[in-house]
Amino acid sequence: MEVIDDMSLSAHCPEGAVIYAVGGAVRDQLLGLPAGDYDWVVVGATPEQMVAKGYVPVGGDFPVFLHPQTKEEYALARTERKSGRGYQGFTFYTGVDVSLEQDLLRRDLTVNAMALRQEGQLFLKKKGQELGEEALRQQLMSGALDRVLTEGEEPFLADPFNGLEDLRQKIFRHVSEAFIEDPVRILRLARFLARFEDFSVATDTLSYCQKMVTNGEVDHLVAERVWQELSKALMQTKPARSIEFLLEVGALQRVLPGFIWDAEAARAIALAVQKGLPLPLRYALLVYRVDEVKAFSQALRVPLVCRDAAVLLAQWECAMGEIGSEPAHHPEAALNAILATDAIRKPQRFAELLQAYAVLLAVRDLDATQIVCHIQRWQQLFEAVVAVDAGAIAKSCGADTGKIKETVYQARLHALNSVLSA
Template identity: 45%
Template sequence: MSVTDGLDVYVVGGAVRDELLGLPQGDRDWVVVGASPQEMVRRGFQPVGGDFPVFLHPQTKEEYALARTERKAGRGYKGFTFHTGPEVTLEEDLKRRDLTINAMARRTDGTLVDPLRGRDDLERRVFRHASQAFAEDPVRILRVARFAARFTEFTLAGGTLQLCRDMVASGETDALVPERVWKEVSRGLMNEKPSRMFTVLQDTNALAVVMPQLHWNTEVAQATDLSAARILPLPSRYAVALSQTREHAALSVHLKVPAECADYARLAQVLSERLDMLPLPPSPTAQAHLLSRAQYVLETLEVTDSLRKPTRFRDLLGVVLCTRHSAAENLQAEITRIESWSEILDCYLRVDAGAVARQTAGGTNAIKAAVRAARLDAIAACLEKIAPG
């Protein structure tokens, strides 16, 4: 006998939506109608919910939530009180969800339950709020923006767009905490077309609230989508999105982003600025010019800590390449120039510091100077071959 026998259970939300779209289904969420917490525990479900009862299936570990309603009790996304009970219907539970396309359910016999006509909106490729309750939770603006980055053919219904703007104007989005904003923004950056997330946030007037320092324009949008097309990691995509933001450090603090993302945003701009300095002004002789350039390249590798973190340096090159893609007059030449830095890095890393140290007389300072000189020579030799910039 199954622990769900006799329970009125439904798969709800994203799993139903993705199935109808022909997309791979992720984790399934279940809603249980007409049951009590005591009955769920008696059947062997493990309670894990905080604000409202959610249970883990004893075998599959999938989440089963009791059908619930909610009532606004304060400002922000935490200002809610929830009610569960055997009298709460499936339709009441679905109506409190964000979008019609996420407010469908599937019975265990396969029957679709769609009281808000979410399937029609799927076919029309429209994001439409499920009810006026949408306006009570500002996180839903972030979620819609993130969905826009994933479902690239969908548009925001006019009424939903106006509702979002009204929420921003009323100050509802002021209550969003950085951790929740970053959670949604980081997920949106990892979708197919992240620029659409920022566009929706801009169209709803929420962008200036949640990312006030961000400098966003068409060029940055194209670069950000290119970072997704090139399947760059999250820190790189974040750095690309902030590529024209002067106050990137302040924005990283504002969003409380992971240190790695903040470092990528900072160092990508440092690297981009230093690449712009090459070629350097001519020196009196060709040899002096070569050494001058080698010194500059070595300093660039040092300031970006590429010896300890060569993978990050290569990631940063990918960031710079994305940001230059639309603006470069001779794109292939720019690609070749930036990619040549990877070869320079290899020359730099191949210097055997231990062998140099063993051949150097004197103390620590003498050894450090000798190792650095060896790396400078290696870079100069590499530059003679590939002549970047």
């Protein structure tokens, strides 16, 4: 985020209005973590005032504007009212009479319902430069800066729902009973648990999540939003916590019907995180045992690269079950397994597949030496197969084009056998 200076604060703030940073970026800043994109809320302004200050309107359902300098989004403070089922069933009101507390009241968790004035941004930036980021984090969590942040007529930090204390106690707690109106909050909580591994969920908040399952609200989640939150959770440090939370509140089979979760899956995804594998491989390791993994992935609207990784791993695992631990016993099956992955045209994808397969071998308690030998053997077989000059073979067949496919296949099989017999 670009932190703007004091002159810009006054130049771009409508008269009589106050601008706050809100949401997860404030939470992360108070935890001393890198903050992502900030959500900005403007209290006490009209759309006309925003435009007069150079903001560009871009909002659809409610007034949102692009800052003339930073191009970040600024929304007018708003309230919301439930008007239908699911996470889209809300109507909004934005007026100059909407207070900051009313805007924060509609947010999901207390730790996400804090607001930091723009002047507070400058204060924390200067403190971080003065103390260092870790020392600043310790002061924020110990309460040493509370007097500056939260006291006075116009405190830097607005915290009407005690989110700062919940942050210190490492608790995710709902802001209000309206929490139960939006099933996306179940998915968001699951993602937060994957990221903040030492946080827990307040008992009442857990009950609200369970009620959203029993009353059917969770069934109104669309696949795209489920994938959006799941994909983010998979890239956190403890993705298994997100799955376990969905299981605990009864939502797992409702949002991921047919999904298989057990100790093997938990260990596989933990090893994938430990090895720093990319999203497609993490997803593949999570779902490769699902029946009809391609249909499952299509229903979830996952990107093609993730779907293909899962399908390939499922096919490879099936082939390995037939071949066993020694490819020399089944050379044709070994060649067919390599060719089925389209490895010759997509060698990088084959290399990534072997990375995922190495995780599965580790889950099944092969020692590190065995795993290295196994993966190296498949890499050697692949290199031998890909080295066959299919173009030269096709040329040697001349006009007898019907022989090309089988001749190339036999040449590749011969190359593979040469490695196996070495």
